[in-house]
Amino acid sequence: xxNLYEILKRLYIHLVxxxxxxxxxxxxxxxxxxxxxQVSAVTKSITGFWHKQASKVSNLFQLQRSNVLLLLENVKxxxxxxxxxxxxxxxxxxxxxxxxxxxxxxxxxxxxxxxSINSRHNYITLDVGSNDGAYKGMGVICKxxxxxxxxxxxxxxxxxxxxxxxxxxxxxxxxxxxxxxxLSWDGMNYRxxxxxxxxxxxxxxVGDSIVTSGFSTIFPKDIPVGRVVDFYIKDGSFLQITVxxxxxxxxxxxxxxxxxxxxxxxDSLQTxx
Amino acid sequence: MNxxxxxxxxxTVVLLLLQFLVLNNINFMGYVNPYIYIxxxxxxxxxxxxxxxxxxxxxxxxxxxxxxxTLGLHTTxxxxxxxxxxxxxxxxxxKSVQDIRGVPDVSNTSMEWFIVYALIAVxxxxxxxxxxxxxxFKHFWLTLVRIILSTxxxxxxxxxxxxxxxxxxxxx
Numbered sequence: 001x002x003n004l005y006e007i008l009k010r011l012y013i014h015l016v017x018x019x020x021x022x023x024x025x026x027x028x029x030x031x032x033x034x035x036x037x038q039v040s041a042v043t044k045s046i047t048g049f050w051h052k053q054a055s056k057v058s059n060l061f062q063l064q065r066s067n068v069l070l071l072l073e074n075v076k077x078x079x080x081x082x083x084x085x086x087x088x089x090x091x092x093x094x095x096x097x098x099x100x101x102x103x104x105x106x107x108x109x110x111x112x113x114x115x116s117i118n119s120r121h122n123y124i125t126l127d128v129g130s131n132d133g134a135y136k137g138m139g140v141i142c143k144x145x146x147x148x149x150x151x152x153x154x155x156x157x158x159x160x161x162x163x164x165x166x167x168x169x170x171x172x173x174x175x176x177x178x179x180x181x182x183l184s185w186d187g188m189n190y191r192x193x194x195x196x197x198x199x200x201x202x203x204x205x206v207g208d209s210i211v212t213s214g215f216s217t218i219f220p221k222d223i224p225v226g227r228v229v230d231f232y233i234k235d236g237s238f239l240q241i242t243v244x245x246x247x248x249x250x251x252x253x254x255x256x257x258x259x260x261x262x263x264x265x266x267d268s269l270q271t272x273x
Numbered sequence: 274m275n276x277x278x279x280x281x282x283x284x285t286v287v288l289l290l291l292q293f294l295v296l297n298n299i300n301f302m303g304y305v306n307p308y309i310y311i312x313x314x315x316x317x318x319x320x321x322x323x324x325x326x327x328x329x330x331x332x333x334x335x336x337x338x339x340x341x342x343t344l345g346l347h348t349t350x351x352x353x354x355x356x357x358x359x360x361x362x363x364x365x366x367x368k369s370v371q372d373i374r375g376v377p378d379v380s381n382t383s384m385e386w387f388i389v390y391a392l393i394a395v396x397x398x399x400x401x402x403x404x405x406x407x408x409x410f411k412h413f414w415l416t417l418v419r420i421i422l423s424t425x426x427x428x429x430x431x432x433x434x435x436x437x438x439x440x441x442x443x444x445x
Contacts, residue, residue: 013323017356020331024352027338028345028405116297118306120406123342159342188412 051114105220108257117190117249122162129156139218139258145247147255173213177202180213195241210243217260285313293340307427311398318376330355350402380439395427
């Protein structure tokens with residue numbers, strides 16, 4: 001008995017270490033990334049203020065570039081509007097009544113106030129929150145790319161799991177053929193992601209466009225993701241495609257949150273069985 | 274004694290604020306994120322009990338985790354560092370002129386000793402941190418490069434801060 005006490009006395013500090021290590025490791029492995037960002041959503045309100053001030057300064061330096069890009073986007077959108085106006089005219093001519101179910105998606109503009117690309121699990125903070133209509137599970141896109149999925153919101157801020165997070169998978173498809181697969185990041189190069197599970201018979205060429213499939217209700221169909229830069233046969237049964245992203249996540253400034261009106265309806269249909 | 278504790282708490286808060294508000298927003302070359310908050314573990318007194326050291330390491334890491342979406346990651350890394358700190362101090366104390374009542378900073382050791390001490394401690398911390406974050410040996414060399422670069426940058430910042438803290442106490 002005395003012996004046991006002696007041993008315990010000698011080893012207790014190591015036991016304390018092992019117990020604390022067990023606690024911290026189980027904290028790390030037993031919480032999902034959603035839960036982790038939930039915890040920090042509380043503190044986001046505090047740090048968000050600072051990040052907002054800091055990003056005001058860094059945005060100043062990008063103004064010139066942003067202006068040019070906006071101008072180009074404006075021109076493109078104007079041209080598109082003209083095209084649609086023409087189509088609308090044609091449709092109105094041929095339709096007796098105008099259906100009211102159009103416009104399944106609504107967009108909320110937001111500004112990036114905190115962003116990282118150097119971790120394996122990157123997060124983005126936006127300056128819109130539940131007050132502006134943001135909610136958990138919304139898709140986030142920018143002008144020419146999928147950006148991520150909202151993981152938590154406070155009144156004025158939202159935390160987004162970036163596409164550059166090794167745990168995020170987005171359904172995407174090869175535009176030319178329409179065959180779809182899962183898009184994910186391997187954590188290596190922040191400009192490149194990997195599209196998996198494309199069948200072998202699909203005719204893929206370097207330079208082909210990859211877009212969202214629209215199967216998950218999070219993102220609309222045909223949001224651009226990137227272009228094919230490389231592909232090879234994986235395990236002899238599927239193609240693995242390396243996709244170069246259109247957007248540079250390092251310079252992300254303005255994004256749009258996707259509010260899907262059909263989401264609840266489709267989700268409830270799928271859970272109904 | 275009380276003044277020492279208040280000074281230490283103040284330093285810890287300043288280090289954490291510096292970490293969250295400034296350093297977490299810096300990406301050197303896309304790979305390197307310096308972590309300076311472990312200076313708060315390095316500067317604890319020589320004679321602190323080991324279990325106290327462990328609890329402070331755990332709490333400090335948890336505070337960092339809480340603010341940066343990484344529940345458990347920094348907790349583990351700084352706990353491991355707190356566990357190994359007495360080992361490091363025992364092994365590398367022979368070159369220093371330690372005043373056993375004080376804290377291991379540059380004021381009662383030498384500049385060279387503190388750099389080596391900080392470097393080894395940062396390496397222990399970063400090794401745990403990055404291996405745990407990746408949790409695979411698939412891109413081992415890339416991870417190793419990240420560890421080495423980050424260790425160099427973190428050590429640089431820690432030594433700079435330590436020099437700023439004790440400019441007139443320096444013995445050289």
